[in-house]
Amino acid sequence: MSGAKGQIHDLGYKRYVGTRRPPSTRWRVIARHQISFAWKTWWRFKAALGIAIIATCITSGLMLFASERSTSVGLAQAIVKPLIDSALPESIIWFCRAGFLVSLTIGAGVVASDVQSGAFTFYFARSVKPFHYVAGKLVGLCALLAIIVFAGPMVISGLRVGIADSPEQLIEMLPYLGKTAIIGAVATLAYAAVPLGFSALLHNRRHALALWAAYYLIFGEMMHALGRASDSSGWIAAIDIPHAVQALAYDLYDIKFRAQRDANIPVEAAVVALAAHVVLAIAIVLHRVRAAQRAGIGGGA
């Protein structure tokens, strides 16, 4: 505080005469803030980024190593090529783990933290609408997660295309990039939207984190285990987000091989489960934020 007598400090006031940015751009401000805030503490984002970088390096290294061996030692293409082809789908699960770390440290606490700290009042006393708030938070989280679950697989698939033996094979491999982009985008949206939905369910940040962790680690794994135990229950196993993403990857890359630890999830089930998760989560967040705004600034929390 300043001195005993309340001092007035003024650096010279001038009325702002410039143009104000339209309210429709508020979501961009919120998204940018979400990204910069996540970068501030290493454990929120940088740890997950480290995992993603390690996963990218290991997978890329394995692919390069296998590619070198196939030419230098002369190993049969029939042995090496499937190994190279399965490297990316197999690595997806690691990117999902890194994505979960980000979703846990950042995503699952976003709305609950704002409710807890009274930030709804801060937002809605300005020209911010519930849609701007939800879009900004979602885009911000998506940008963060894209660095991990989108960029990493894209680097690997780019490498896969790059190590093609011939121009014909390179052209043949090009759709690989598009397929990877689809998988990366789906995973990004799932790991951004679903924890955001969980964060809107509770008023306490820590409780929201715990609920998301329990759903992902315990409930998801339980559903996956149940699906694996019963061959006809692939739809139940699709509730487990990382395995649903992986099932989509297997289908897009046309990989028939499945590890014994994985349930046989039909691609339709994976798509429906992921879409349902995302739509439901966004609906919950919108409902929560609109209800708070309808009750007045910061009210209804």
Add this chain to the structure above:
Amino acid sequence: MAEPLIQLRQLTKSYGRIVALRGVDAAVDGRIIGLLGPNGSGKSTLLKCLLGLLPYEGEARVLGLHAATHGAEIRDRVGYMPEQEAFLAGMSAVELCTYAGELSGLPRTEAMQRAHAALYYAGLEEKRYQPIDGYSTGMKQRVKLAQALVHDPEILFLDEPTNGLDPRSRDEMLELIAELPERRNCTIVLSTHLLPDVERVCDRAMIMHQGRLRFAGTMDELRSTRGRDTELVVDVKADADKLAAALGELGARCEVVSPLQLRVELPADATSITVFQRARDAGVQVRGLGVRRETIEAAFLRVIGDPAPVAPPSSPEVAA
């Protein structure tokens, strides 16, 4: 004639069966306007309606804009300092204020410059880089004021700005508020239940009670809403009782405090000139005549206790 800053016509707001605002009519202008009322009187609901955050019946215009349809535009031009904490966890004051400026439509560079200026104005200086989580209550109140100021609002709504402050911090906050209209060229609506705060910094007052606007006018009008000064303190050279008797014949109620002083409550048709005339007739020399001003507390209690809405006759802006 210029449009008033805030204009209300039959403003009504209900929460289910509970009526929070009942047909409020007012046209408000001024420098620092005190919005007074007991808890549950409708002050916060009125502010929310003015910010365009709640649907309502009737009409509410702020800066000439309809709150129901132009809420976002109004909120870009109005600053709001909430009563409760409204911070974002882990942010410093300068980050919060910059973010607030950007959310109100300022470009990032402009928002950052104005955030520093607003925090400097609020007296946070070097503390502005520290996380808000570690601030004292007084510092948090200053941050709330700064974030409401950062986007250069034309009207500032301050909701209980001195709540929880120690006497020194309260003085400092009130001093900041009192200086704002000149230094920042804005009008302030100060919502509070602390009457001394209003008395100290406000030039106009609006009193809400049970969802109705019971008074709107200047502070002087609030203290004399009966239209004139009827209660006088008369100092005489001697024989106060003689003057009391003379005034009593007119129907005035007099209380002789001492042989040299009496308190007089004049009847409706009498004025202070009547006192001088009666004193001359009674041969009593008047040494001094003062108006017994009503305290703000007494005026407030009278206004909210009065079943009929009170409007000072001299105020052209009030139609309550």
